[in-house]
Each structure stands twice: as C-alpha cells, then as structure tokens.
Amino acid sequence: MARSTSKDAQDLFHSLRSAYLATPTNLKIIDLYVCFAVFTALIQVAYMALVGSFPFNSFLSGVLSCIGTAVLAVCLRIQVNKENKEFKDLAPERAFADFVLCNLVLHLVIINFLG
Amino acid sequence: MGGKQDSTKSESMATTKTAPDLLNSSIFSFKSLKLKTKQQELLIRVSILGLVYVLAFIARLFSVLRYESMIHEFDPYFNYRTTLFLTEKGFYEFWNWFDSESWYPLGRIIGGTLYPGLMVTAALIYWTLRFLRFFVHIREVCVLTAPFFASNTTLVAYFFGKEIWDTGAGLVAAVLIAICPGYISRSVAGSYDNEAVAIFALLLTFYLFVKAVNTGSLAWALGSAFGYFYMVSAWGGYVFIINLVPLYVLVLLITGRYSMRLYIAYNCMYILGMLLAMQIRFVGFQHVQSGEHMGAMGVFLLMQVFYFLDWVKYQLNDIKLFQTFLRITVTSAILVGGVALGVGTASGYISPWTGRFYSLLDPTYAKDHIPIIASVSEHQPTAWSSFMFDYHILLFLFPAGLYFCFKRLTDATIFIVMYGLTSLYFAGVMVRLILVATPAVCLISAIAVSATVKNLTSLLRTKQKVPQSGSTKGAGSSKASSKVTLDQSQPFQKNGAIALLLGVFYLLSRYAIHCTWVTSEAYSSPSIVLAARGAHGNRIIFDDYREAYYWLRQNTPTDAKIMSWWDYGYQITAMGNRTVIVDNNTWNNTHIATVGRAMSSYEDEAYDIMRSLDVNYVLVVFGGVTGYSSDDINKFLWMVRIGGGVFPVIKEPDYLVNGEFRVDKGASPKMLNCLMYKLCYYRFGELTTEYGKPTGYDRARGVEIGNKDIKLEHLEEAYTTSNWIVRIYRVKPPTNRL
Numbered sequence: 027m028a029r030s031t032s033k034d035a036q037d038l039f040h041s042l043r044s045a046y047l048a049t050p051t052n053l054k055i056i057d058l059y060v061c062f063a064v065f066t067a068l069i070q071v072a073y074m075a076l077v078g079s080f081p082f083n084s085f086l087s088g089v090l091s092c093i094g095t096a097v098l099a100v101c102l103r104i105q106v107n108k109e110n111k112e113f114k115d116l117a118p119e120r121a122f123a124d125f126v127l128c129n130l131v132l133h134l135v136i137i138n139f140l141g
Numbered sequence: 142m143g144g145k146q147d148s149t150k151s152e153s154m155a156t157t158k159t160a161p162d163l164l165n166s167s168i169f170s171f172k173s174l175k176l177k178t179k180q181q182e183l184l185i186r187v188s189i190l191g192l193v194y195v196l197a198f199i200a201r202l203f204s205v206l207r208y209e210s211m212i213h214e215f216d217p218y219f220n221y222r223t224t225l226f227l228t229e230k231g232f233y234e235f236w237n238w239f240d241s242e243s244w245y246p247l248g249r250i251i252g253g254t255l256y257p258g259l260m261v262t263a264a265l266i267y268w269t270l271r272f273l274r275f276f277v278h279i280r281e282v283c284v285l286t287a288p289f290f291a292s293n294t295t296l297v298a299y300f301f302g303k304e305i306w307d308t309g310a311g312l313v314a315a316v317l318i319a320i321c322p323g324y325i326s327r328s329v330a331g332s333y334d335n336e337a338v339a340i341f342a343l344l345l346t347f348y349l350f351v352k353a354v355n356t357g358s359l360a361w362a363l364g365s366a367f368g369y370f371y372m373v374s375a376w377g378g379y380v381f382i383i384n385l386v387p388l389y390v391l392v393l394l395i396t397g398r399y400s401m402r403l404y405i406a407y408n409c410m411y412i413l414g415m416l417l418a419m420q421i422r423f424v425g426f427q428h429v430q431s432g433e434h435m436g437a438m439g440v441f442l443l444m445q446v447f448y449f450l451d452w453v454k455y456q457l458n459d460i461k462l463f464q465t466f467l468r469i470t471v472t473s474a475i476l477v478g479g480v481a482l483g484v485g486t487a488s489g490y491i492s493p494w495t496g497r498f499y500s501l502l503d504p505t506y507a508k509d510h511i512p513i514i515a516s517v518s519e520h521q522p523t524a525w526s527s528f529m530f531d532y533h534i535l536l537f538l539f540p541a542g543l544y545f546c547f548k549r550l551t552d553a554t555i556f557i558v559m560y561g562l563t564s565l566y567f568a569g570v571m572v573r574l575i576l577v578a579t580p581a582v583c584l585i586s587a588i589a590v591s592a593t594v595k596n597l598t599s600l601l602r603t604k605q606k607v608p609q610s611g612s613t614k615g616a617g618s619s620k621a622s623s624k625v626t627l628d629q630s631q632p633f634q635k636n637g638a639i640a641l642l643l644g645v646f647y648l649l650s651r652y653a654i655h656c657t658w659v660t661s662e663a664y665s666s667p668s669i670v671l672a673a674r675g676a677h678g679n680r681i682i683f684d685d686y687r688e689a690y691y692w693l694r695q696n697t698p699t700d701a702k703i704m705s706w707w708d709y710g711y712q713i714t715a716m717g718n719r720t721v722i723v724d725n726n727t728w729n730n731t732h733i734a735t736v737g738r739a740m741s742s743y744e745d746e747a748y749d750i751m752r753s754l755d756v757n758y759v760l761v762v763f764g765g766v767t768g769y770s771s772d773d774i775n776k777f778l779w780m781v782r783i784g785g786g787v788f789p790v791i792k793e794p795d796y797l798v799n800g801e802f803r804v805d806k807g808a809s810p811k812m813l814n815c816l817m818y819k820l821c822y823y824r825f826g827e828l829t830t831e832y833g834k835p836t837g838y839d840r841a842r843g844v845e846i847g848n849k850d851i852k853l854e855h856l857e858e859a860y861t862t863s864n865w866i867v868r869i870y871r872v873k874p875p876t877n878r879l
Contacts, residue, residue, distance in 0.1 A: 124359035
C-alpha cells in the first residue's frame, strides 16, 4: 500500500514537472513572482512568531501586501494565459494595466496602514 | 387633439397610436427629428430615469414642507453634531476627537467609535457647494443628504437590474425602489442616519461585485472593493456583505459554477476590501480576529485550494494521478483549516459572534442576556402587518420573481436570489432590517413585473402587424402564464392580455397610492416635534423638546451635568450643549444601569448616586398631560430591568402588582415613591387634564395617579415645558452641616 502510494507520488511529481516545463516563459515569470511574494510572507510570519506581533498593524500590512500582490499576479496570469477561453478577447495590455492599478491601490493602502 | 394629423398615420385600429407615430407626427412636430427606434428607446429610458430620480427625492420631503427643515429622532443629532465638528475643525481633529461632554465622567473616544462615512459624505457635499459659492448651512445639507442618496440608489438599482435581467427590469426596479416604504422609512428628509448612505453603498457594492463576476475584470473587482470600503465606513451592517458574498461564492462552488472570473472577482475584492476596511478605526483588526468575518477568510483559502486543484488537473492529463493528488490535498487542507479554526476559537484569539449579531441567529438570546439590546423597539421581531405595510404588492411579486430567476439561472440571478432570501430571513427577525431586504425585494419583484409585461405585450404584438404601445411599467398578475405565439384554439387571448395588462396597471397604481399615503402618514414625523388635532380640528404643534433643550442651553451653567435616560443624550448634547451622563451610544452598560438604578430608587439613595456622578440637573419626559405614550413612565420597566441586571438590589417584582404595571392607587409602594414617579408627577395632582375627570388624571395611562401629594427633599423643580412633556429638576447641594 505504501509502496504504491510512493510510486504514485513519484509519478505525480514527474508528470507535473514535465507538464510545467511546457508552459510559456511569460507565465513562468509570473509564477516566479508569486512564489517570491509568498516566500516573503512566510519569512514575515516566522519573524512574527519569533519577536511577537506588536505593532499588529505593521505585521498585517506587511503580510497582506505580499499575499495581495501574489493574488493579483495570479489574476494577471489567468487573464494573460492564452489557453483560457474566457479571456480570449481581453488584450494583455489591458490585463497588465489592471494589475498595475490594483497594485498601486494596494500599496497606497499599505503605506497608510503601516503606521 | 389639435395640431397636425397625418393622414398616413390612420390605418386600422384608429383608437391606438404607436409611439413612433406619435413622435413623428404630432403637435410638437418632431417630424424633422425622425428618431430611429434605438434612439427613441434611449430617450424613453433616460427620461424615465430622470423622472424617477426627481420622484425619489421629492417623495421624501413631506416633513420639510409640513414642519421645517430639521433633524429628526435621536441618533441623527449625534451625526449632526459630529458633522458640525468636522466642518468646523477639519478632518484631523475629527479623526482624533475625544469628547468629554458625554458619558461623564468617562468621556467617549468619538474618533475611534463611529462610522465616519455619513459625516464625511455630508461634509464633502457641503464643501463642494461652498466652492460653487452656494453658502448653505450644514444643517440643510444634513437634512437633504438622505433623499439625495435615495435618488442615487434608484440609478444603481437600474444598472443592477440591467445586469441581472435586462433594461426593462432595471427601469421597474428603479421605480419600485424610489417609493418603497421600507426604504423611505429610514431615508426621509431629516433622517440623517447611517442607513441613508449605507443602502446606496450596499447596492453599489453588490452591483459592482456581480459585474466583476460576470465580466472577470480586475477593474470592476477593484470598484467593488471601493464600494465595500464605502459601506464599511458608513454602517455596522457591512457584516452582511462580508458574510453574504462568501456564502454566494460557496454556493457557486457547490453548484459547479466555479470559473476563473469568480476567482478574480472574489480574491481582488476580498484582499483589497479587507485592507481598505481596516483603515476605519472602529473596525480595526476585526477582519482577521472576529468570528463574524472568518467565513470570508475561509472561503478565500478554499478558493486558493480550488484554483490550485484546477491548475494541477489541467497540467496532468491523467485522471488517476489527479485523484490521488486530490485526496492528499483535500484531506490535508481540511485538517489544517479545522485545526487552525479550533485553536483560534478555543484560545479566544478569534472572538465569538457579538451580542448584536448573535441575536440575529438566536432571537431569544437578547431577551434573556442583554436587556439593552432587547429594549430597543427597532430590534423586535417583525409582525406580518409591518411586512404588508412596508412592501404592499411586492410581497406576492417576490415569489413570482423567484420563479423567473430559477427559470433562467445565471451567476447573477443566483446572487439576487440568495440576497433576497437571506435578507428576508433577517428582516423577519428584526424590524430594522426590513430596510436591508428592500433592494432585493424590489429587484426580484421588478424581474417578475418586467418578464410578465414582456410576455403579455409580445402576445399583443403577434399576428396582426399593429404594434400596441405597451408601457414599460405594465405588469401581469403573478399567476399569468402567457405564450408568445397566438394559440388558435383560444380566440380571446388578445383580450385576455389587454385585461391582464390593465389589471397590472391597476395594481401598480394602487402600490403608488399606498406608498405615498404611508410616507405621508407614518414616516414623515420628526419625533422631536409632535402634532395633534385640537378640539376644533386645528393642528396643534408640541415643540416641548426643543423648548427644554434651549432652556438648558440658556439657563444653566456651561459645566452643568444632566442626568436623563439614555434616549435623550444625543439631543441634549447637540441642542442643549451640556454634558450628559449617558447617551444613545450605550457602550457602557454599567453606567446606564447606574442611572437606571438612580431613577428607580427612593429619593435618598438616588441622591447619593447623583452626588457621586456630579449631577446638577435631571431631565425626565412625561406624557400624562398630552397623552404622549413614549414617555419615561412607559419606559420605566426597562430602566428597572437594565438597572437590575447589574445591581441585584433592584428587583422588578417590587414595582409590579400581580405582575401588572400600575401607577394608580393600587400600585406598589416602591413604585409610588421612586425617583422617576416623583419627578414625573410632582405637582401633577393639582392639575385637571380632562373635562369630567378628577385632578391628577394621567392621560397616557388612562388612570388617576396614586400619590398626588409629592414632596421633594433633595431636588427642586427648575423648568417644566408648556405642555408638561419635559420636566427639568435641579439637584440641590447638600445642606450645611452644623
């Protein structure tokens, strides 16, 4: 039972890896950005676990800015991905402009909230 | 009908004219314009919306025309005072305001405990008008803010209806919501309360969110986040949005309607909306710490899981591998989520649902545990008559609209169905929440009306090429099922359709009459000024409240402290400009219980309590001379209950006789000698109030009072208004010790 699940897991890993290598470069860049943002958020959470959460608003603004920009990048990825039928007639420039606008609002609010 | 009559126009059916013909050939000689159908339709729509905009505004002006332009009720006076402060001192002072004039000796952090949306909106309108050189007083702006935003709500309702169904439904929705009594009750001119702006913000947020889900655009989702921010700044009822939207997303996920558009819309709105909402001091960190907001976070994490699984499924083209992966991920996600929620709730980090919202889920909770919440008349469960009074024909158009929504299920109609059902449930629990249900009821009824009219008029338009002018406002009875093509076996279908259209026209006109009557009779009274019919049918105005507050303002020292029941606190600070002990904010239950205890004790004990609070004046409201029934004697049992909730020395049965509340000779001795009784009925025993009745006849209770010979030892009467409605007493300093 364990052997079959480990073999399954290995198969899973290999097919995922091979499928991912086939994605276009621009999507891979966005994925890298998302991973970077989430990684930064995790570092901040670990730091908070070490030194405590005061002042809470600063912690929240730091973590939420990372999570927020990651989520917005995922939305951009969805809209730019050529294989998504729903967004066929959305120009990638428009998607990017929306992304920049939302990030601008996000970071303005973060600056206000940072305290 | 004078004017030019074109001979080309007269075909068959000479009695009816078509809309294009009317425009083309008529007295106003539009012949030269030759508008195409699309432009005619646009003209009709714009003119209808313009008329509806004006209608929504002027329907709310009854009390301004009958009395004067003043602020109504209790809560709006606080909003008015804060808006005045904002315009005088600026935003920074307002945001950091600590008020020492209320809740003496505790004070109140006003900047951190209010929802600034309404005040900032009114101040912005005021500054804009001043910039345009219209130098109006801020009070006029405050009085007319609510009707102005009601007009804006009708526009949003039009666009929302257009999004859900089509333009016809949008137009009907705009008309219905312009005059619906459920909305008018809280947005009449002078009712300067949070709901005036909040309903506009609520509908705007929902419209923008549904638009974002339909289009999948980040820009619309950003718009809905801003709409949510405006709602959070305006009203505590934003909790409804932050729970309804995740519930809606959950329902879509369960019914298999997960899509990329939903992902984009919800995520952007949640993250940005949450961040923006946390900028309001009063809300603070509740979005990550309070149990009422955890649903939204849970759905957010669930969406990430869904997206991740969807992406993996797309990457792997093998079903078996994916199912293994699915099993591992789902079990681990549920485990982690459950553990986190459990730890959070158990350790107290995630606070449980607070009393006000918990009593929505369990309506009996407030009555047993929190008497202050139970005592507010707006928090009582709704009676059927209130539903009929506030909705009229919309009550049976609502199920009809639900039927139509279920026939054409899209993401948007699912949303409006959920909004309608949840808000109607809450409207049944608490009278005040009929207001929140009103937009949903209007929209769904509009769908019913518009769909039936469309069916009926298309029935009329078939076969013979004579188009009938079916108005966009016509409607059909709820049970009508019409076919688009004429059925040869039913010869009178056209007549039936005409009859049904007339019937619906009649129904809608009755609705309009009812709404106008309700607005005029029930919802246009500024509670601060009372009116009655005299013996000869003339109108008598009782302006006692303002008389008393201005007396306070002009005849007491500026640092005088006034003790009264919490209902009048806001009005005393706003109009009397004096410090009060408790006011309508009711944030400190013990302080209110102290005042309640003082009111229900004997004069000596009450005097000690009043000395400890530095009270200089006591204000009571008494309706015995005029028959006014919302006075302090009728509220007295609540004072006893609230006081007794904190101080067990006050026991409610002491004031009742056989469970009955009496003020006549048979009343309990504690009742006949408590401070409230003495203050209300001092010198009343000498007064004849009604012809043929003995002296001291209380017209509000309909009995002769029991204790007519009242002597006050520690207080003296300072002022009684002309109709004895408000009575003010001065607390005497202690006698000199020899």
